[in-house]
Amino acid sequence: MxxxxxxxxxxxxxxxxxxxxxxxxxxxxxxxxxxxxxxxxxxxxxxxxxxxxxxxxxxxxxxxxxxxxxxxxxxxxxxxxxxxxxxxxxxxxxxxxxxxxxxxxxxxxxxxxxxxxxxxxxxxxxxxxxxxxxxxxxxxxKLYLPGLMKLKRLVDSGYFGRILSVRGEFGYWVFEGDYLPAQRPSWNYRAEDGGGMVLDMFCHWNYVLENLFGAVEAVTAKAVTHIPERWDEQGERYDATADDAAYAIFELAGGIIAQVNSSWAVRVERKELVEFQVDGTDGSAVAGLFNCRIQPRESTPMPVWNPDLPTTEDFRGQWREIPDNQAFGNxxxxxxxxxxxxxxxxxxxxxxFAAGVRGLELVDAGLQSSREGRRVTLR
The missing domain is CATH 3.40.50.720 (NAD(P)-binding Rossmann-like Domain)
Known part of the structure; x- marks a missing residue:
């Protein structure tokens, strides 16, 4: 044939x-x-x-x-x-x-x-x-990223026990365009052209949370424009009318709480541009684009709060990397x-498309929550 x-x-x-x-x-x-x-x-x-x-x-x-x-x-x-x-x-x-x-x-x-x-x-x-x-x-x-595929394997295997919470950090510093050229298109920062962090990223967070942990049932969010003016590809100044950061608490099915910060006005102090920490009764994991580190219950340390002495523990060194034991493509x-x-x-x-609409429903709920200063339910 x-x-x-x-x-x-x-x-x-x-x-x-x-x-x-x-x-x-x-x-x-x-x-x-x-x-x-x-x-x-x-x-x-x-x-x-x-x-x-x-x-x-x-x-x-x-x-x-x-x-x-x-x-x-x-x-x-x-x-x-x-x-x-x-x-x-x-x-x-x-x-x-x-x-x-x-x-x-x-x-x-x-x-x-x-x-x-x-x-x-x-x-x-x-x-x-x-x-x-x-x-x-x-x-x-993002569901096809090596780090999140490793995380999905952990979820499916029951590694976490009962999942308690998810904490996500995403973003990096996008230059304004005057000091250095911006590394993202200018339309991303104009609401009239379809820009905005909530519209862009809440669609992602919806399908990540939905497919790994559970459907989003409620959201409390704050969308802000940290950088009010930027310069476009021609070096012309323009007003940034779209939100460039969003801080959200998502309540998921099963009582899981997810907190996700998304910002184009943050300097990165983590291993990857996006990381999700998942904590469960039996273990925790931190997953990024490519890597996933775990700390099971039996190897969890017992830190003691003492503000009078400097911390000597290497907390990041106490996590174990999951190996690339399969080939991951683009x-x-x-x-x-x-x-x-x-x-x-x-x-x-x-x-x-129906999955895409669910992402837009979360966008709407997030913007409503930010605008009205309250928790908004979805389901």
Whole structure:
């Protein structure tokens, strides 16, 4: 039997994340590795088609990576290109209308998050996908990180006993753009363009918490704009209208309490840019992007509080690293492979638009909590 090739309309891959993770390290890597092996001995091949607004950037990327087709005309591509899959990594404010067009054209859709700017808009996408019968998926990349995969193994094995709490620290210092160029796009800090820490990261935290520990049932949050002015890619000053930090307490099913700090205005004093500490009756773990350290009950030390003497214990040295006892690939590519196999088999993708809407529900609850200064329940 011959190999099967899936053309994929990829919209927004001239941006940093779309290019590096989705085009370069996922689809082009799959193409160059000969596709995904199938049980019958054939392979599922991929062929990207680039979409975007800047013809110069598209032409340059296509030439650099030997990509045959690109276009700035989304409507024509959806109507005339035989590609069965549409992928979206545009700015958030442009996403909903493009996905609605793709669904109406009968394209299967895989998209970055947040899938829309509001819960109502997200539900529009769910309804459109159901009406069109398309296989839809939302990027849940952090579930495929080596550190969190190790953490998931610990949860599934019962290592923690009864899980009590989760504490997450995420973020780093994003330069304002005057002293040094900012390392994130300026639209991230303008609410009118779909920017904001809560909209960006609470969607992530929802699926991480939901899939590892339990559904979020209530939230108490405070969203702030620590840096009120920034400078854009052209060196022009602008008002930062979006929140650049959020501090939240999430109450999970089963009585687990999760505290997560997210900030683009924090200097890192931890091993990785994101870390989650999980404490249970039988043991604890600290997981980051790649690493996971554990301290079981039987090797837990007994510190004694004494403010009169300096601490001599090396607390970090008392944790044990979980080894890389399996091969971990790029997390974005791993989910792409799963999604493509779901499309090939005609089955629903586990992380669908409805999962994306649950993330937006947490965004709404977090913003409401911050605005009204109170605890907000979700379920």
């Amino acid at each position: 011959p190999d099967q090739t899936y053309r994929i309309l990829m919209n927004g891959v001239t941006g940093r994340m779309g290019y590096r993770q989705h085009l370069l390290r996922s689809i082009l890597a799959l193409r160059d590795d000969g596709g995904i092996p199938l049980p019958n001995g054939t392979r599922l091949q991929v062929e990207p088609v680039l979409l975007g607004r800047n013809p110069d950037k598209l032409a340059r990327l296509a030439d650099q990576h030997q990509i045959a087709d690109w276009s700035t005309d989304l409507d024509t591509a959806l109507a005339e290109d035989p590609a069965p899959i549409y992928f979206d990594s545009q700015v958030t404010s442009e996403r909903k209308k493009a996905i609605l067009k793709a669904a109406a054209a009968g394209k299967h859709v895989f998209t970055e998050k947040p899938i829309a700017e509001t819960v109502a808009e997200g539900q529009e996408l769910v309804d459109a996908a159901e009406k069109s019968g398309i296989i839809n998926g939302v990027v849940h990349d 997390g974005f590519r791993a989910q792409w492979e799963q999604y493509l196999l779901d499309v090939h088999a005609g089955r629903p993708h586990r992380y669908d």
